[in-house]
Ligand code: C2E
């Protein structure tokens with residue numbers, strides 16, 4: 105659903121507010137006008153009622169006077185006295201004709217009518233005078249009242265005819281008819297209506313009225329009743345009227361109510377206000393139009409800059425950072441616009457930072473692999489010859505364990521800078537330990553890499569620490585090696601692989617190398633198979649214990665006699681198996697083989713400790729201690745029957761994890777040796793942290809011991825230091841008696857080497873152990 109535009113909303117809100125306010129005004133106006141008019145009408149009606157009462161009084165006392173005049177007329181009294189009806193009637197007619205009375209009776213003392221003059225159609229029934237009226241007349245000379253007679257209302261006066269006692273009564277009546285009503289109406293300043301009514305059996309009946317006889321008669325009979333109060337409002341012929349009921353004769357047990365009714369249309373009273381109301385509505389309508397127009401203009405003023413902002417926001421979403429021109433005014437909109445612009449700047453800056461981060465290495469600030477891949481793609485697009493180079497730092501794993509994080513970063517920065525200085529262009533850090541760059545100058549390819557390698561002969565100095573580092577470099581050529589960036593990266597890494605084992609430390613990609621790589625991969629699958637077929641066996645090299653004067657342990661060394669490949673030396677497949685992860689299978693096999701062989705020897709009474717070589721990934725395997733323990737249990741051997749050899753670099757790779765595994769093994773009672781001691785990053789201080797029992801001095805220091813003074817110093821000091829740390833020392837690579845004797849003199853604990861024995865198959869070892877005479881000892 106499309107949402108309502110702000111502009112429309114604003115207009116609607118304005119409109120609603122306006123209507124509410126106007127509604128309140130109109131309501132107030134209406135109620136005050138109607139209240140006023142009501143009060144006015146009521147005042148008028150009450151004034152009219154007072155006038156009315158006065159008129160009635162006047163008419164009635166005038167009538168009373170006339171009746172008294174007649175009653176005291178001598179001739180009339182004589183006619184009454186003599187019963188001269190003709191004279192009585194003539195006098196009565198004469199009087200009623202003169203004063204316009206509607207009723208004229210003369211009663212004798214028995215209340216019998218002597219003479220009648222009924223003006224109009226009301227002949228027939230004649231009223232009899234109530235005693236009370238006659239008594240009042242007798243006492244006060246005149247009695248007056250209002251009566252209903254034959255559906256008409258009359259003002260009636262009664263006077264006695266005295267001789268001197270009352271002998272007859274004259275009653276004169278004037279009807280309160282339409283004329284009387286009109287007369288009263290004429291005296292009122294407003295155009296009210298007047299009617300006369302009387303009560304008959306609980307209902308009112310109309311006697312006469314100024315107008316609308318029939319409808320009023322219906323209304324009076326149908327809708328009025330005695331307990332409605334003197335003043336009331338009622339709907340009559342579709343208009344609101346205010347009525348005033350003025351009782352002329354109150355209701356009592358023996359009288360029925362007779363009343364006058366004055367009424368006035370409130371609607372009519374309101375009429376003068378109609379013009380005002382129309383003017384007011386007109387004003388209202390015009391201001392409504394102005395309001396709608398005005399709010400549209402205002403809201404446009406508000407929404408135009410907002411729309412501009414919305415457009416700019418959409419553009420930002422598409423990456424176009426554009427500031428919005430702030431309106432000159434000093435209002436919220438311009439505030440919003442300037443904060444919007446600030447936001448645009450901030451977003452732009454942040455995006456730049458994110459882009460920078462995604463293309464840069466946080467540790468060194470150099471560009472990263474992403475950036476380099478982009479650069480490489482661009483270089484490939486240019487289709488000009490170039491060389492991709494990868495430079496790998498060799499000792500980083502070791503350095504990480506002895507230097508703190510900041511120092512390592514400093515070192516990496518220094519390395520990056522040194523390479524950049526030689527290359528003359530930016531270098532990217534593509535992995536933890538390698539840097540990449542592109543050499544566009546093909547001529548430089550022959551010198552730049554060796555310049556880099558040689559530059560590392562100068563050590564680095566990081567916070568006063570002198571650090572030696574070295575690098576290996578792999579190279580791949582575009583377009584000769586490949587035209588595809590991803591392939592080039594693959595080739596450059598395979599070249600690096602070659603460089604790692606080259607003396608120069610630099611190698612270019614050779615198509616064959618990749619073949620060698622493939623063949624080595626297939627070698628791994630062969631190896632996995634060979635582990636189950638018996639092609640892979642152990643040769644056991646004896647270790648001579650100088651103190652005990654006998655062979656108390658052997659080192660298990662793997663031998664692979666492949667049916668297809670012939671004999672494969674361990675150095676040809678173990679480093680590769682370590683990289684592919686296949687070493688896991690070899691270790692599993694080796695553990696089982698060594699433990700079961702050890703158990704067999706034990707059965708034969710041969711008490712030999714078997715030393716097994718472990719690789720880096722074995723030390724990362726937290727399950728290894730459990731596996732070893734399970735095997736020992738299975739063959740009922742103790743941990744002392746097995747010894748594990750690990751290299752420094754394997755431990756340094758991830759010291760904490762390696763320590764976890766080594767500590768568990770040591771806790772199980774297993775002895776641990778540091779193999780190839782002296783080739784890696786040797787530091788006796790870290791040795792203290794390791795749960796090791798033995799150092800094996802690398803054979804490179806032992807082989808030429810007899811001829812090399814430097815080696816002798818090194819071996820001798822290592823033995824002393826090791827002993828000081830409580831470690832046993834084994835020398836491996838003992839090939840001659842001179843070296844052997846030197847080692848014995850230096851206090852070396854164990855000797856291993858071809859001079860004692862080459863590694864032997866298990867059966868041959870048993871023979872060797874039986875026959876060997878250590879006559880040099
Ligand atoms: P390493 O652990 O340093 O093993 C000693 C190596 O020195 C063995 O080579 C051994 O034959 C050789 N050696 C012993 N005495 C002499 C001597 O007097 N003169 C000379 N020149 N060499 C001597 P090998 O058997 O070729 O093993 C090479 C490496 O392969 C071993 O070095 C070890 O790192 C690895 N390796 C062998 N077997 C296994 C294994 O089962 N597992 C693992 N992870 N590595 C193994």
Ligand code: CA
Pocket residue numbers: 659717749779
């Ligand atoms: Ca070894």
Ligand code: CA
Pocket residue numbers: 779780800802803836
């Ligand atoms: Ca060794």
